[in-house]
Amino acid sequence: MQPRSVRLHLLGLIAAAIVPVWLFAAYLLVQFALRERDRIEHEAVQTARQVSLVVEGELFNLQTVLNGLSKSAALSKGDLQAFHDQAVNLVWGTDRVIVLRDLGRNQLMNTEIGYGTSLPPVEPITDHDRQRLQTSGLFVSDVFAAAGSKDYRVAVGVRVPAPKGEDLILSISVPTSRIRNVMMPAVPEGWTVGVGDREGHFVARSKLHEEMTGKPGLPEYVEKVVGRTGSFTSRNLEGITLLAGYYRSSYSDWFFTANLPLSTAKAPLWRSLIAICGIGLLSLLVSMALGYIFAKRFIGATAQLSARAQALGHGQKVEPLHSSIAEFATIADAMVDAERAIATRRTELEAVLDTVPAAVWFTYDPKALQVIRNRFAAELMGLPTEASKSFGQPEHVIDTVAVKDGHVVSREDRPLSRAMRGELVDQEEFAYTLPSGVERFLLSSARPIRHPGGAILGAVQISLDITERKRGEEHRKLLANELNHRVKNTLAVVQSIAAQTIRNATSLTEAQRTLSSRLISLAKAHDLLTQQNWSGADLNDLILGSIMPHAPIERFQIGGEPVWLPPNIALSVALAFHELTTNAIKYGSLSNPTGRVCIRWSLVSHKQHRCLDLDWRETGGPRVGPGGRKGFGTQLLERVFDSDKSGSVALKFEESGLICEFRVILSH
Missing domain, CATH: 3.30.450.20 (PAS domain)
Known part of the structure; x- marks a missing residue:
């Protein structure tokens, strides 16, 4: 028998059907959802932009402070102590910290550390910040942990001209909590606003700031912040799906995000849906009453169709349905196709696992x-x-x-x-x-x-596979051990210098002046070694760096073949030549206008060792004789160049001037 269309069987129900109403309601609901989504996305982007303007205002205020301070007369004259006092007065009673540093790792002034105190090295500025300094003279840093504490801070830095040499960096830093406090008035109720730096680490967050500042954001979240502005959906750290709008600042390169739980954004839509469903339910009850009259003839076919649906749900074979209702027969055929599709989906799942x-x-x-x-x-x-x-x-x-x-x-x-x-x-x-x-x-x-x-x-x-991560951890561990070893060696040298200086000084003023001079000499040697990645230093460069700050180079006659000194010997030689130069200025050939100093060296082989023979000869100075006590340079040479280890040293007080001869073992 030719199956008849379901429309003929349900002719009486069509008049009472509410399908058009449901379609119209669905259309309205979709339009409402799209417009509501657009509105909230626009609001999210605007909120992020407003917060960025507030935060940029605070950063600009910090820049203004730096611009004013950079015009200090004390800074232009190189009077760092007076400049330090000005900076301390400027940040007194606040959580701000002002630092003056060079483009490397050296601090010249820090308002948290008293002037004259040894300043620890700092991290070198990033390539990005260096480029910003070159183009605009300004940079805004990423979030960083303050030295010796868990306090996270951000800094604004400007380039200032040094009295001589390479330009310096003047920066002012504040805790990230200050950024949060500044932005909070601009955060709407119910929204969560976050500020991230260039590396994707949290600078500030309107909620859970203390727990999140300085920590990296979720990679799946941060990677969606592309371009200057936009919006997206993503899960947060609590697993809640958010609707987020973002704006990236051209001033600081930070990005600002305004987040709202997607469930909150959809709440108006759900309320409308509930209202529509309520109306639809009422219409359905009326339709059921009208349809009861026409439903009896479909009970049998429906029962058969239900049995096939249950078989499909239990993974059993689905038999074709022979019914006078064409639509029922079509549904049964679709179930047969669905059984086959399930097998196909199983294959697809296997493909996913393989991918x-x-x-x-x-x-x-x-x-x-x-x-x-x-x-x-x-x-x-x-x-x-x-x-x-x-x-x-x-x-x-x-x-x-x-x-x-x-x-x-x-x-x-x-x-x-x-x-x-x-x-x-x-x-x-x-x-x-x-x-x-x-x-x-x-x-x-x-x-x-x-x-x-x-x-x-x-x-x-x-x-x-975490193989690359483990190898990276081992590499970082080796670097940390090497850094620790070098820091310990440097601290030992500084301790020895300080002890000898204080022991030999006749007054506190002399001790301060002498210690400062020796530490500067040590620092210059460190700079020379740092330029060569601590692989060593050229002897000629080392000698010039030790004597040029104290005496005219025209008073010296220097010559010798190229010699590369290991780092430990280079530091000792630099200190020794500093001491010999200052002694010559005080008592020797450099204490008058006519005296001169001759420095000669050569490489020789001695008892299967490669050695350096170096002479310091003074002429034209006052008549000298053996001293009553050993100075710091003499003690340093005798300690470092011990005859059983690294070489030997000899001082001769001739009438023509002091002669210092020493031999350094470069290789065993």
Whole structure:
């Protein structure tokens, strides 16, 4: 029998149908949702921009303070003590800190540290900030942790001309809490506003500021902040989906985001939906009453259709339906097609697992020796990947050596085997050595696969390749150890200099002047070594750097072949020549207008050692004789160039002037 259209059977219901009403309501709802979404997105962007204007105003105020301070007469004259006093008075009673530094790592003045106190080195400015200084003379820093505390700060810096030499940087920093306090009046109720620096770290946040400042934002959130302004949806740290608008400042390069929970943004839409559903429910009740008259003949066909739907839900075979209602027959055919589509979706799921950038292993073997692995897992284990091979085909595990916390882990104690015993494994690190000898570090989690009744059917393990991260951690550890070693050596030298200076000084003023001069000489030697990445220093450059700040170079006759000194010997030689120069100025050939100094050196081989012979000869000065006590330079040479270790030194007080001869062992 030819199936008849459902329209003929439901002719009496069409008059009472509310389908057009529902379609119209749906259209209105969609339009309302689109306009409401556009409105909230626009509001989010405007809020972010308003907050950026408020914060930029505060940053501009800091710049104004710096601009005024940079015109200080004390700074232009090089009177850092007077300039320090001016800066301290300017920030007295506030949380601001003013720092004067060079383009390297050296601080020249810090309002948190008394003038004359040794200032610790600072981090060098970034390439971005250096470029901003070159183009505009101004930069706004990323968020950073204040030295010796957990307080996070941001800084505004301007370039100022130095009395001589390379330009300096004058910066003023404030705690990030100040940025938050400034922006809070511009934050609308119910919104969460965040400020991020160029690296994606939180500068300020209207909520949970103390917990979040200085920390990186969610990568999936930060990577959506593209261009100058825009909006997007993303999850926050609490897992709540947000509607966010952002604006990136051209003044500071920071980005400002205004966030509103998506559920709050959709609340008006849901209220309208509830109202429409209420009206629709009333209309449905009326339609049901009218449709009852026409529904009896459809009960049988509906029951058969329901039985097929249940079979589809339980994964059973769906039989075709022979009905006089064409639509019912079409639905039954669609169910048959749906059964086939489910099998297709299963294949698609397998393709997803084979594409995801994480290693996935399944096993249904109690000993976890037979596994089903995705393509990424095969690549990590060094196995060939075949596109035509079925994902569900089990394979035998390969022979690897697993290490956790320095101990070899047996096959029975690895994540997949433990999950087969019902254990839960969460983010444990393992180092695997493959048969090829390649070592990989994996972060692994594993879970048992259970039957609805609770029995364990199998297990699944997911691992992320963290090999590059582990190698990076080891590299940073080596760098930290090297830095620690060099800092300790430098502090030991400074301690020795200070002790000798104070011991030999006749007054506090002399001790202060002498110590300052020696530390400056040490600093210049450090600068020379830093330029060469602490690989060593050229002897000629080292001698010139030690004598030129104290005496005219025309009074010296310097000559010798190129010699490269190791870092430890370079520091000692710099201090020794500083001491010899200052002594010559006080008592020797440089104390009158006619005296001169001759410095000569050469490389020689001595007892299978490579040695440096260096002479300091003074002529034309006052008549001299042996001194009554050993000065700091003499003691330094005798200590460093000990005859059993690094060489020997000899001082001769001739009538023509002082002669200093020493031999330095450069290699053993």
